[in-house]
Every structure is written in structure tokens, then in C-alpha cells.
Amino acid sequence: xxxxxxxxxxxxxxxxxxxxxxxxxxxxxxxxxxxxxxxxxxxxxxxxxxxxxxxxxxxxxxxxxxxxxxxxxxxxxxxxxxxxxxxxxxxxxxxxxxxxxxxxxxxxxxxxxxxxxxxxxxxxxxxxxxxxxxxxxxxxxxxxxxxxxxxxxxxxxxxxxxxxxxxxxxxxxxxxxxxxxxxxxxxxxxxxxxxxxxxxxxxxxxxxxxxxxxxxxxxxxxxxxxxxxxxxxxxxxxxxxxxx
Amino acid sequence: xxxxxxxxxxxxxxxxxxxxxxxxxxxxxxxxxxxxxxxxxxxxxxxxxxxxxxxxxxxxxxxxxxxxxxxxxxxxxxxxxxxxxxxxxxxxxxxxxxxxxxxxxxxxxxxxxxxxxxxxxxxxx
Numbered sequence: 001x002x003x004x005x006x007x008x009x010x011x012x013x014x015x016x017x018x019x020x021x022x023x024x025x026x027x028x029x030x031x032x033x034x035x036x037x038x039x040x041x042x043x044x045x046x047x048x049x050x051x052x053x054x055x056x057x058x059x060x061x062x063x064x065x066x067x068x069x070x071x072x073x074x075x076x077x078x079x080x081x082x083x084x085x086x087x088x089x090x091x092x093x094x095x096x097x098x099x100x101x102x103x104x105x106x107x108x109x110x111x112x113x114x115x116x117x118x119x120x121x122x123x124x125x126x127x128x129x130x131x132x133x134x135x136x137x138x139x140x141x142x143x144x145x146x147x148x149x150x151x152x153x154x155x156x157x158x159x160x161x162x163x164x165x166x167x168x169x170x171x172x173x174x175x176x177x178x179x180x181x182x183x184x185x186x187x188x189x190x191x192x193x194x195x196x197x198x199x200x201x202x203x204x205x206x207x208x209x210x211x212x213x214x215x216x217x218x219x220x221x222x223x224x225x226x227x228x229x230x231x232x233x234x235x236x237x238x239x240x241x242x243x244x
Numbered sequence: 245x246x247x248x249x250x251x252x253x254x255x256x257x258x259x260x261x262x263x264x265x266x267x268x269x270x271x272x273x274x275x276x277x278x279x280x281x282x283x284x285x286x287x288x289x290x291x292x293x294x295x296x297x298x299x300x301x302x303x304x305x306x307x308x309x310x311x312x313x314x315x316x317x318x319x320x321x322x323x324x325x326x327x328x329x330x331x332x333x334x335x336x337x338x339x340x341x342x343x344x345x346x347x348x349x350x351x352x353x354x355x356x357x358x359x360x361x362x363x364x365x366x367x368x369x
Binding site: 009018 | 245247248249250251252255256257258259261262264265266331334335337341342343346
């Protein structure tokens with residue numbers, strides 16, 4: 001039976017001054033398991049290991065982590081797809097403060113999400129039943145609404161690492177576009193105005209890290225491109241209306 | 245409380261598209277701080293007098309290392325242009341922003357750059 005070497009990022013603020021990597025050697029499971037299952041196996045031997053998990057099926061977005069250098073959800077990443085030379089490195093999501101082991105403080109990430117006002121804004125009188133959309137208009141939201149806010153994309157983005165307080169980040173920008181693209185939302189101009197500073201959107205240089213890690217195969221980079229085009233159009237409209 | 249942050253750049257895998265973007269920026273800095281000053285200084289030396297022009301020409305023609313230095317400056321400048329044009333095409337939505345086409349455009353950019361570098365090297369050396 002071959003053994004598997006797992007290098008785990010460990011940090012306990014009560015006992016450790018600095019984080020360190022701890023190596024665990026465990027028997028290689030006879031069948032392919034998910035990285036999350038591997039963590040469960042490790043935790044059986046060392047109860048002090050901390051990580052977040054909930055649904056264990058890629059829906060809740062709790063167990064985003066850096067697996068062999070690439071962000072992903074532990075629960076839907078088979079170990080066979082990431083093991084290199086019988087080794088696997090597990091680290092917390094990059095760029096966010098580490099609370100303990102693989103658990104990061106997501107406050108900055110959520111603050112950016114809050115900033116883009118992730119709710120429908122429409123102050124016209126609501127119809128009797130619901131605001132209707134044509135199927136074609138509804139289709140525009142596909143690939144946008146499915147985000148589970150696991151933070152894999154934003155924490156793989158160097159622009160977000162350096163400016164987590166000013167750059168909105170791919171996850172929240174995807175949601176910003178989700179409401180910009182929604183025909184029922186009437187605050188597009190205000191939304192764009194909020195995003196028009198040099199940092200919020202324009203720190204994205206299209207390096208595609210977000211797209212390459214998204215566990216739901218979404219494309220924040222494309223959404224950001226659309227927002228940039230809308231910002232330009234909006235500026236043109238404002239100039240045409242009010243003069244330069 | 246001061247919490248540690250995991251940003252170990254050596255341990256984070258970056259896709260080809262990211263490497264292209266980062267090297268684009270590095271080459272831009274190199275152009276600003278090295279290529280431009282060297283070019284301007286060489287040009288001013290060349291234009292000083294016909295004697296200085298002849299001196300430069302003589303040295304340049306006889307020195308392979310000088311040629312290699314100028315070749316690398318030109319190649320780095322061209323790298324910046326090639327990767328920059330790719331970025332602009334993406335900004336104008338002329339290259340679709342899917343992961344697959346972004347990879348492909350990166351590969352094409354690199355191939356074009358390498359072919360052009362070879363050609364430049366042949367011409368200069």
C-alpha cells in the first residue's frame with residue numbers, strides 16, 4: 001500500500017507565532033476520494049485541524065482552499081486530479097487573513113459584495129403578481145446568477161490581493177453585472193457611477209485567473225469586460241445629455 | 245489582532261494567461277527604466293558628430309556582445325508590443341473572453357513573438 005504525503009498549512013493564533021507547513025503521511029485510499037474526504041481522514045488522526053465545510057457537494061461554497069497551488073472547492077476536487085508525485089499541498093485561500101489553519105476571514109470579500117448592492121432595485125409600483133421578463137431577457141442572467149460566493153476567484157486575483165478594500169474583485173463584479181444585465185433593475189446608471197473610479201473595475205487586467213479556478217465554470221472576466229463597455233457607453237450618454 | 249496572510253507566490257500556480265500579463269507589465273517597467281534611457285543615450289551619442297557616429301558604428305559592427313545587448317532590448321520591446329496588442333484586442337472584445345480562446349490567443353501571441361524574435365536576431369546578427 002503506497003502512502004500519500006499531505007502538506008497542510010497550520011496556524012493556531014493561540015500557540016503559533018507564525019504559520020507553518022505540517023506533513024502528514026497517510027495510507028493512500030484504495031479508491032478516488034475528494035480532497036474534503038482526505039481532510040476528514042487527517043482530522044481523525046489530528047483533531048486540531050480546522051477547516052470549513054457544510055454541504056460537501058459544491059453548492060454551499062464553504063470549503064474553498066488552495067489545493068496544490070490552485071484554488072478550488074475541496075468537496076468536488078478528486079485527489080486523483082491534483083496529486084503530484086504522491087504529494088498534495090493544502091493551504092488557505094490566498095490574500096485573506098488566516099483565522100486558523102484553512103479558515104480565512106472573509107469580511108473583506110463580503111464587504112465588496114455588499115458594496116455592489118446585490119439586490120434588485122426598482123421603485124416602480126410592483127405588479128399584482130410578479131415582474132415579468134421575456135425568455136430572451138432571462139437568458140442574459142445565465143452564467144451570472146449561479147455564483148456561490150466561495151471566493152476562489154477573488155482570492156486567486158493579484159489585483160484583489162493588493163487592493164482587497166478598493167478593487168471589487170471578480171466574484172462581486174460578476175454579481176454587479178448580474179444586476180446590470182437584469183431588465184427589471186432600473187438603477188443601472190447609479191450602479192455604473194459607483195463602479196467608475198480607477199480601482200473598482202479597472203484594476204482588472206484580464207489575466208483570467210478567476211475563470212481558470214471557478215468551480216462552477218463561470219466567467220467573471222467576460223462580465224467585467226461587459227461592465228467596462230457599459231461604463232464607456234454610460235459616459236457617452238451622460239456627455240451627450242449634459243454636455244462634457 | 246494581526247493575522248497572517250497566505251500569499252506565497254512560489255506556491256500559487258498561475259495560468260499561461262496570467263504569466264503573459266505579468267511579464268507584459270515587467271517588460272513595460274524594463275522598457276521605461278532600461279530600454280528608453282539606453283536608446284536615448286545611444287541616439288544622442290550617434291547624433292553628436294560624424295566622428296561619434298563612425299565610432300559607434302565601428303564598435304557596434306565589431307562587437308558581438310554589443311549586438312546581443314541591442315538585440316535583447318529590441319526583443320523585450322517587441323514582447324511588450326505583442327502582449328499589449330493581445331490585451332487591447334481582448335478589451336475591444338475582438339478575442340472572445342472564454343478561457344479556451346484566451347489560452348489560444350496567448351499561445352498564438354507567444355508563437356508570433358518567437359518567430360519575430362528569430363527573424364530579428366537573424367537580421368541583426
